[in-house]
Every structure is written in C-alpha cells, then in structure tokens.
Amino acid sequence: MKFSFSAMWNNKCPRCRKGDMYKKPLQLSKPLDMHKQCENCNLDFEPEPGFYFGAFIISYGITAWMLLVPALTLVFYFKWSANQAMALTIFIAALTYLKALRGSRSLYLHLMARYVESTWKDDNSSSKYDRTIF
Numbered sequence: 644m645k646f647s648f649s650a651m652w653n654n655k656c657p658r659c660r661k662g663d664m665y666k667k668p669l670q671l672s673k674p675l676d677m678h679k680q681c682e683n684c685n686l687d688f689e690p691e692p693g694f695y696f697g698a699f700i701i702s703y704g705i706t707a708w709m710l711l712v713p714a715l716t717l718v719f720y721f722k723w724s725a726n727q728a729m730a731l732t733i734f735i736a737a738l739t740y741l742k743a744l745r746g747s748r749s750l751y752l753h754l755m756a757r758y759v760e761s762t763w764k765d766d767n768s769s770s771k772y773d774r775t776i777f
C-alpha cells in the first residue's frame with residue numbers, strides 16, 4: 644500500500660488520485676458535500692451507510708491534539724492566562740475547521756482504500772465489484 648499524503652491533503656480519490664472527493668466550489672452550508680463516486684475511476688466514496696463515523700474519531704484526535712498542546716504550552720510555559728490561551732485556541736479552531744472536517748474524511752478513506760496504478764479512463768471494465776474499495 645502506497646499512502647500519498649499529497650492526495651489525502653488535496654482530497655483526491657485514494658484509488659486513482661485524480662478525481663476529487665468533494666464537490667466544487669465549496670458551499671459553507673454543505674461542507675461535506677461529496678461526489679457519490681469518483682468521476683475518474685468510479686470508486687464508491689460511501690461504501691456503506693455510516694462509513695464516515697470513524698472519521699469523527701480521527702477528527703477528534705487530530706483537533707484535540709492540535710489545540711490542546713499549543714494551549715497548554717502557552718499557559719504553562721509562556722505564562723499566558725487561560726482566557727488568552729482559550730481565545731487563541733478558538734481562533735485556530737475557526738481557521739482550521741473546514742480543513743480538519745474534510746481532511747479527516749479524506750484520511751479515513753485513504754486508510755481504507757488502496758491505490759491502484761492504472762489508466763482508469765481507458766479501462767472500461769468497471770463492474771459493480773470494481774466500485775467497492777476493498
């Protein structure tokens with residue numbers, strides 16, 4: 644399995660690394676509006692109902708450490724007040740909200756699906772079985 648941080652960071656399909664996972668342009672009212680399947684290789688982006696519940700755990704872990712470590716460092720090392728550290732933490736959380744939300748789904752799908760090196764547009768053998776990720 645070749646994991647591509649670049650494809651994960653840019654929300655590309657984990658199987659072909661060409662198709663976009665999310666619809667463009669981004670609508671703030673629907674930040675998780677995804678394509679049903681990859682426009683390039685037909686990988687199903689939601690293989691089963693509730694598939695992305697695992698992404699919540701990833702999102703929680705990343706966000707908690709991303710916010711907790713700087714806040715505690717500011718309070719205990721740089722002697723900031725708790726209110727100052729909390730204000731900065733909320734500011735960082737607001738800036739990184741959408742990236743963490745979408746990135747956790749992308750990371751989860753990239754951990755579950757394999758990269759297949761192929762020329763997907765030329766390959767017309769997309770059966771129902773080919774649309775699954777496993």
Ligand SMILES: [Zn+2]
Pocket residue numbers: 656657658659660661662681682683684685686
């Ligand atoms: Zn694809």
